[in-house]
Ligand SMILES: Nc1ncnc2c1ncn2[C@@H]1O[C@H](COP(=O)(O)OP(=O)(O)OP(=O)(O)O)[C@@H](O)[C@H]1O
Ligand SMILES: Nc1ncnc2c1ncn2[C@@H]1O[C@H](COP(=O)(O)OP(=O)(O)OP(=O)(O)O)[C@@H](O)[C@H]1O
């Protein structure tokens with residue numbers, strides 16, 4: 012039956028902490044926590060940025076996209092904090108789903124956008140082979156996420172009909188916003204979280220410690 | 223921890239002892255195979271169960287963690303208990319049968335499967351965690367301080383549930399517990415971990431106590447027959463009460479759990495609050511400390527204590543509160559706001575605009591008094607259960623408040639720390655402060671309790 | 683003890699007999715067609731179907747209001763801002779700086795307000811009272827999503843069930859430690875951050891607790907079963923039919939207006 016033996020004499024079995032791309036239970040749970048927290052941020056931002064966008068667009072059509080970045084932050088946070096394939100997608104999509112359930116005025120549209128935005132951020136982390144997590148990668152992830160969101164609107168909302176100028180301004184502004192409000196802000200938030208020690212069991216927390 | 227060598231035979235009942243921070247919880251997690259993989263940190267040596275590396279997935283070992291809050295996984299009692307069975311691929315019918323049996327075994331049979339797990343009292347939570355592990359039919363039962371938060375009746379009930387199961391299943395049991403008396407007559411073996419690493423003692427309970435009793439007690443392990451000696455200093459109990467309550471009703475969300483409390487609390491006096499799990503002790507402590515508004519009635523602090531214009535303690539400004547009433551929460555982690563142990567201690571003095579030399583002196587004194595010097599730069603959340611408890615007491619003392627409200631200050635403490643803590647509390651009382659402590663600890667009640675408030679559990 | 687200790691909330695009426703994923707799928711089928719248009723015709727018909735659903739399921743008005751207030755609140759604002767700042771067209775009735783009210787902006791504003799209701803409310807009505815645990819079972823068993831992720835997400839989500847209590851404890855702790863006098867806004871942000879940190883820490887403990895119960899090691903059994911029955915298929919078919927009906931009727935009424943297309947031909 013159960014026989015337990017411990018021994019310190021046996022030779023050291025483990026090499027220096029190696030990195031694995033498999034998801035552990037803690038990675039999944041942290042992703043879910045981040046997803047719910049991000050959903051709350053989304054809903055708060057809905058109330059702040061929603062009413063702003065039409066007046067902005069009335070001044071310069073397309074410029075309202077400057078507020079879009081916050082809705083992309085889930086992907087950046089997921090990628091930076093969890094550092095596993097699919098994390099950026101999972102967090103952004105889960106956050107969008109929760110935001111839909113919390114009564115987002117855009118209804119199911121919110122969820123579709125989340126899927127696409129998550130994919131955009133994910134691609135950047137994949138391009139860097141899940142090895143680079145600096146501010147530049149974060150900004151790129153936010154930026155591509157914005158491009159993907161625009162792609163969705165182009166397809167299902169016939170944005171093309173708005174004309175080139177509108178789309179150029181819209182795309183430019185949303186990339187800028189994605190890089191700053193999702194990318195750089197997400198990177199700063201990750202750094203702040205790591206500093207509290209709350210990420211110690213994750214790759215992002217440990218690399219912060221070594222620095 | 224390092225240098226730990228031992229072998230445990232099937233069916234043995236082992237009590238694992240050691241000073242606070244010796245690595246008991248860490249060892250149990252290792253035995254359960256949940257210490258994390260190479261990604262979590264480095265490990266050396268080997269640990270084998272039935273000649274294999276431990277893995278939680280084989281269902282050999284079942285672990286109840288130290289923090290009862292952490293053990294609850296699902297939203298309903300039934301779902302929580304079958305969770306482990308599902309992971310072990312137990313077929314549905316059998317899983318539910320096991321769940322029913324396990325709930326009966328720990329005395330929660332009356333709950334049914336549909337009861338919510340969200341608002342269980344500390345004791346109920348402990349039992350539920352135990353049931354969830356029992357349903358997995360583990361051959362090795364690992365329990366980390368399973369009775370630390372329970373009232374005296376609950377302690378016996380949980381103990382008997384564990385013993386019954388071990389008996390009927392022939393399971394091996396390893397228990398970590400500071401208070402040895404509960405278990406000593408029912409176990410086969412004691413293993414004592416050394417604080418710096420290694421095994422300090424290992425053998426039959428009688429032998430270990432006889433051979434090592436005195437030295438273990440001196441090192442901080444609770445050993446039967448070596449009660450802690452704390453000489454009580456003379457008291458100078460204040461004439462007028464420092465705090466009076468009138469027809470006080472306490473509770474959360476406006477629902478009273480206790481009503482009509484007329485309490486009188488004196489300075490220079492140790493007041494202990496006792497009562498069963500869920501009686502409302504923590505609620506009373508928070509209310510007296512000005513952190514929770516009373517449901518009805520009033521609390522009056524002496525005029526030389528209260529800030530100008532501060533009629534209601536729950537409306538005092540936070541900065542006024544921190545210099546007058548110090549609070550230690552039941553859950554230490556609720557209390558921490560800084561990044562290192564030292565910052566945590568210097569936070570109060572900093573708010574009071576003390577000079578950095580003064581702050582340093584305060585934190586050094588407290589670190590030494592509660593034996594936390596070696597952890598000064600550690601993150602408060604990475605401390606062991608007992609270390610967190612001490613730190614939370616220390617933070618409340620840093621601003622020298624005249625009233626101290628402590629919620630279960632001694633739970634999970636080894637003998638040495640217990641003595642330090644009680645000495646410190648005794649000193650504070652002798653200095654003329656009012657000390658209010660919520661506790662289940664009979665020795666603490668004997669040592670510092672000058673007055674006792676017993677809360678009877680309100681009928682549901 | 684009292685009934686609050688039981689998980690008493692169940693979906694209302696016949697909705698309780700549906701598999702938990704059915705309302706989600708149905709709401710995708712019903713609202714996706716509506717996404718293609720901004721017009722008051724399709725939106726109004728969509729709202730009509732929602733009212734029918736509320737009546738058929740005997741949902742109380744109070745509970746509808748309680749769940750959907752964020753949408754009810756947002757709908758007029760969504761309309762108002764288009765009314766004032768939307769692309770003008772036709773007669774302009776009123777103008778001040780950049781704000782202009784025109785035929786076209788009135789039309790669009792009405793369509794927008796109603797659309798927010800039509801795509802937002804039915805989902806929330808349908809998913810009311812679904813228990814996260816049953817949903818997770820269903821996501822894994824019916825939609826075959828990976829169990830580890832579904833249950834891990836469920837556990838992470840449950841950490842927010844204690845959200846209010848954690849917020850209270852944090853407020854108390856900060857007050858006790860002398861940090862409670864911060865300004866409202868600053869205090870709010872520090873607290874929100876502290877809450878996230880607490881939830882992440884709890885997540886770590888929870889992961890350990892779940893692994894201690896053998897979670898995460900591959901295939902598992904399920905103590906609760908979850909299947910789609912005839913009622914589920916019927917409900918989804920009806921939802922899709924209703925969604926398409928909205929569009930077709932709007933086209934017949936001539937109000938249909940593809941999102942993003944210009945207005946010259948529409949009016
Ligand atoms: N996540 C962590 N990161 C860093 N150090 C840790 C972590 N968890 C525990 N420790 C340290 O490891 C040591 C052993 O902790 P452990 O919890 O095993 O002690 P313990 O014997 O169970 O003590 P107690 O009786 O107080 O519960 C402690 O000094 C603690 O500070
Ligand atoms: N945050 C909360 N919100 C609402 N009710 C609560 C909360 N915490 C505890 N309760 C309930 O209030 C009652 C009193 O709880 P309290 O924590 O004061 O008990 P206690 O005497 O300290 O018990 P224990 O010995 O287990 O710590 C219990 O019935 C409990 O279920």
Ligand SMILES: [Mg+2]
Pocket residue numbers: 246247248288366606607608
């Ligand atoms: Mg421990």
Ligand SMILES: [Mg+2]
Pocket residue numbers: 503504505552629
């Ligand atoms: Mg309590």
